[in-house]
Amino acid sequence: MPAEYIMQQILLALTLSIPIGYIAYKRHGLSLSGAITAIIIAIAVFLTGWQTFLIFLVFFLSSTLLTKWRYMIKEKKQAAEVGRGRGWKQVIGAGGIASFFALVLAVNLVNKCYNPEPPYLLKGFFTAMLAAIATSNADTWAVEIGAAFNKEPRLITKPWIRVPAGTSGGVTLIGELASIAGSLLISIVALILYWISHMYELFPWNIFIVNSSRLVLVVFIFGWLGEILDSIVGATLQVKYFCPNCRKLTDKSIHKCGTKTEYYGGFKLVTNEVTNLIATSISSTLAFICSLYML
Numbered sequence: 001m002p003a004e005y006i007m008q009q010i011l012l013a014l015t016l017s018i019p020i021g022y023i024a025y026k027r028h029g030l031s032l033s034g035a036i037t038a039i040i041i042a043i044a045v046f047l048t049g050w051q052t053f054l055i056f057l058v059f060f061l062s063s064t065l066l067t068k069w070r071y072m073i074k075e076k077k078q079a080a081e082v083g084r085g086r087g088w089k090q091v092i093g094a095g096g097i098a099s100f101f102a103l104v105l106a107v108n109l110v111n112k113c114y115n116p117e118p119p120y121l122l123k124g125f126f127t128a129m130l131a132a133i134a135t136s137n138a139d140t141w142a143v144e145i146g147a148a149f150n151k152e153p154r155l156i157t158k159p160w161i162r163v164p165a166g167t168s169g170g171v172t173l174i175g176e177l178a179s180i181a182g183s184l185l186i187s188i189v190a191l192i193l194y195w196i197s198h199m200y201e202l203f204p205w206n207i208f209i210v211n212s213s214r215l216v217l218v219v220f221i222f223g224w225l226g227e228i229l230d231s232i233v234g235a236t237l238q239v240k241y242f243c244p245n246c247r248k249l250t251d252k253s254i255h256k257c258g259t260k261t262e263y264y265g266g267f268k269l270v271t272n273e274v275t276n277l278i279a280t281s282i283s284s285t286l287a288f289i290c291s292l293y294m295l
């Protein structure tokens, strides 16, 4: 299995992800660096099965479509993503931790042929990877659906303070409901693929033995929790700048209007992408620990 399996999965990953990456680049869903990074992540993900790739695709397509949805409204509020598409830093922020767990899981899968790992470790990496994808999906859905409506966000750590749309740590009720739906979608798609894989003996998901109803619950809860963590880190640790021209808070050192912004608060190293990495690593680690006891 190993060498042959690895080659086959890499070829499949390239065949499917290069055209998708190209279309996303042409349609300004991803920048060139973003598209290349996404293709590398697709290879890591594919090593843990086409099933994981399909889940990633659900995340990627729904997030890209939601970003384009009501774009003019978000643009007006200056809460829209940049027109060129998401760059490599954003792709790593959203998919880095999931692909890390995917790689660890893949190494364990390959080793399993020679030296069977304790099954609970496979179970843990599998759950952590899914929880990381659920967190990223919940976060993008919250941001993109929340920004599409004319509701003024409140700061998650101080709900009595209203902040301009697009401010890190700003939440709306619609955004929070969207994040629940975003996490739920990933966990339900994972559950369906898990069932199908076991019913038809589809490798490699058929070798992960977990309690499927608890799996869906763990992925959903930690996906959603990860999004809340993302908002809390966004409100507290993440760097914030102030645009003197628009008199608005932003996470960019150069505002959309072209004005150089002033430092306002937070740690300069904690950019939006770092916030995403912190939130997904905490949620997936918690899901990992939880899976050892619950699944």
Ligand SMILES: [Zn+2]
Binding pocket: 243, 244, 245, 246, 247, 255, 256, 257, 258, 259
């Ligand atoms: Zn400005």
